[in-house]
Amino acid sequence: MKKKNNFTLPLVIYITAVVFIFIATFIVTFVLGMDSFLLNSLYIFLPGFLVITAIVIVYYLLSKKRKAFYQRKIENLSRIYDVLVNGNKFVVLIDIKNNVVLLKTAKYDGDPSFVDKIKLTSNELTIEEFFKRYSDMFEIKELSNITKELLEEVYENGETEYRVVTVMKEKDRKFQSVQRIGLFYDKNNGDFFGVFSSRDISSSYEGFLDRMAYRREQINNSLVKLMQLSHDFIIEVSLKEDTWELFQNDYNKVTFENVANCKSYDQASQIVCNSLPEPFNKLLYDLINRETLLRNFEPNKLLVNGEFPINSMCTCWQEIRVIAIVISGSKYCYILSRDVTEQRNEQRKLEEINNRLEISLRNETQYFEALKSKAFLTFSVLLSQGQIVNGITYKKDNTDNEMVGLDSLRTCTDYNEFHKYFIPFLSESTKETYISKLNLEALREAYASGNKQVEGEFEFKFPNNKIRYLRTSVLLTKDISSNETYALIICYDISRQKEEENRQREILISALNEAKEASQSKTDFLSNISHDIRTPLNAIVGMTGIAKEHIDDRLKVKDALEKIETSTSHLLTLINEVLDLNRIESGKDRLDITDVNFLKFVEELRVMSFTQAETKNIHLTFLQKNIIYPNVIIDGNKLSNAVLNIINNAFKYTPSKGNVKVIVSQEFSHQKGRVILRFEVEDDGIGMSEKFQEKLFEPFEREANTTKSSIEGTGLGLAIAKTHIDLMNGNIECNSKIGKGTKFIITVDVKVSEAEIEEDKEIETKIIDITGLRILSVEDNFINREVISSMLKDKGAEVISLEDGTDFVEYMKTIKEGEIDLVLCDIQMPKMNGWDATKIVRLMDNPVCKKIPIIALSANAFKDDIEKSISVGMNDHISKPVMIDELLQKISKNL
DSSP states (O other): OOOOOTTHHHHHHHHHHHHHHHHHHHHHHHHHTOSOHHHHIIIIIHHHHHHHHHHHHHHHHHHHHHHHHHHHHHHHTHHHHHHHHTTOSEEEEEETTTTEEEEEEEEESSOTTHHHHHHTTOSEEOHHHHHHHHHHHHTOGGGTTOOHHHHHHHHHTTOSEEEEEEEEEETTEEEEEEEEEEEEEETTTTEEEEEEEEEEOHHHHHHHHHHHHHHHHHHHHHHHHHHHHHOSEEEEEETTTTEEEEEEEOOTTOOOGGGTTOOOHHHHHHHHHHTSOTTHHHHHHHHHSHHHHHHTOOTTOEEEEEEEESSTTOOOEEEEEEEEEEETTEEEEEEEEEEOHHHHHHHHHHHHHHHHHHHHHHHHHHHHHIIIIIOSEEEEEETTTTEEEEEEEEOTTOTHHHHHTGGGGTTOOBHHHHHHHTGGGBOHHHHHHHHHHHSHHHHHHHHHTTOOEEEEEEEEEOTTSOEEEEEEEEEEEEETTTTEEEEEEEEEEOHHHHHHHHHHHHHHHHHHHHHHHHHHHHHHHHHHHHHHHHHHHHHHHHHHHHHHHTTTOHHHHHHHHHHHHHHHHHHHHHHHHHHHHHHHHTTOOOOOOEEEEHHHHHHHHHHHHHHHHHHHTOEEEEEEEOOOOSEEEEOHHHHHHHHHHHHHHHHHTSOTTOEEEEEEEEEEOSSTTEEEEEEEEEEOSSOOOHHHHTTTTSTTOOOHHHHHTTOOOOSOHHHHHHHHHHHTTOEEEEEEETTTEEEEEEEEEEEEOOSOOOOOOOOOOOOOOOTTOEEEEEOSOHHHHHHHHHHHHHTTOEEEEEOSHHHHHHHHHTOOTTSOSEEEEOSOOSSSOHHHHHHHHHTSSOHHHHHSOEEEEESOOSHHHHHHHHHTTOSEEEESSOOHHHHHHHHHHHO
């Protein structure tokens, strides 16, 4: 192929430009009507000609300089290039500074069409383009990410080459190759070059593998010889490849048949370790698994050294040692094992001898310690002769000694005589045991049968009828020097411990009885509460049926609905009492202290009391006297609840036309700035027994005469009242007699308020109009959703209903100003509760979401629930069941 002249194209352009200027000069002369063409040439043709000529000359000089520049670069690297070509499969020059691979310098010892394939349509490629094409052609992924920036970074890190060892593919042939980019930088002119070369190292790599195999074989032969000399078997583990090899197994008690076909060492080691008894199986695997060996690997170090049983009876033991070795840069571990059963048996025998000596010494130590402090009575007996040696030692400050006559036994040397002396003082329950276990022959037989200790507890009854308990401990031992057997007898006075045990037993029995009573009380409570709940439910169900039957009889339906309302109120009271008790027992009950107008507080008590008295047909006397301080600081709700519970009980247990008297007063306190509030509630009802008054304030308790008389109640009112009064550091007293009535007195010491509390102005009764309001109702329960919707629609509002908090959040994402006026949101919903939904809505960017009123509508009725509703961004909280008047008041308040 003939090489093109690089100056041909500029020459063609030059001639074309000259002709164009000449023609332009002629046209200008003709159009403008100029007389002299030669004069126009001086002004138009000659300057243009000179400019074009200058441009062509500059281009020619620069082309020659660029050609010389690259020629010089190639000449400068010719020596290195010639060296690299020899022995390399492919070599090419890279201009890193200008991000160009000079493919015209490429030399390839292989397919001659390769260079043309890699060039495609150009003689030069960027570094990134070249290596992507090269890696695709030879399937070398490691080269696909090479860029100019990468090579510059490598050189800046002090490296003079970038090198990759990989498997290269050429026309279905694979061979080991080294891809290397040599980096050269000329400080004089700033040239930065790279020479990329690829060398086929297949033959040298195969030779390397052969040498490795030979070296491994030599090492293995040495290890086999070592194994034959001192070990039963050796296993070689390649940690990198996760493979293993068993050299030889001369130990018939260890088999590897179950892992013979298992190539993975980790899997094989787990199978072998699982065959060991617990807990050694897990312990060994934790030590020799591949991950642990890699983590603890240190060349030529002993990584594991321990002994493990290989059967469930632990009669055969193997010593396991693991040695770390590096071979040709790869990590190997050798597991060596030998049988150490015989050595362990010998070691165990030595340990048993040492243990016996230690026990003997410990017994002697115990004997001397007993003599010094704890023992009530101590002495030694030579069993072969039945003789007491070294005398009898006992505590002289024990007053029982004289009663028993121990002083007379101090010189006794015959054990049988001493033994028989105490028999008359023993109680019948322990006499037989004492005789059978502590006589001389029994002690000899105990030692002969291998027992080292005999113990017993015995009850003694002294002449003054005082009961004492003694624990006798007999230590049987042999004196090695004389080969004689001794019994060391130590007696402890355990009377106090026995008394404590008896006391604890009585406490446990008492607690058991109390637990049974409590269980029975709860059973009675469940029976009573079931009865009390079913009673209003029966009325609700019955009256609902009557209303359906007489749907056209307005008076009949109205009467039924009023009775349903009454029964519902009673049912709600029962549920609230159970919830209050649960809250108290869970420890969540706390005071809510505020400034209270005590005069108004008493007036509210009076109104509620007279309402109930009128309903029950009971004569009520309500007095207030000595109200010195009109404003006090109390928890008005809890105090009102406690007092009303007492008054309600008085009405409940007083027959029709009976009398109830309530006196509210204030008394001076011993502390400055405080006053004692006093409430007396007295009735002439059925009264209570003294026995029942002992457990009057316990939950679920009701006296039998109240349940038999079908008086409704749960047994929780007084318990709740007592808890509230105790929480306020107050006191509640009761005095009652059956058939004569009951009197309760409540006193609470409270702080006097210095603030003036304004009297609530009478609120004018007005009709709240919600006609035309658009209200969003979020409620998961279908019936509750229908009830709320019906209530609001009856009052003229438009209602949009959603079923879950997630629906609420989605709806609010696209809400517009004036679309809805207010949200009623349930709390407990299946996918997202109302609290979480409100948090998300309040954080939305839409200003409507931040200001729209949201009212919680929930069965959660406790103060903590209300506070949480407000804390998450809700404006108010209504507890279910919902009353329409309260609902309208809340809507009006928050709009």
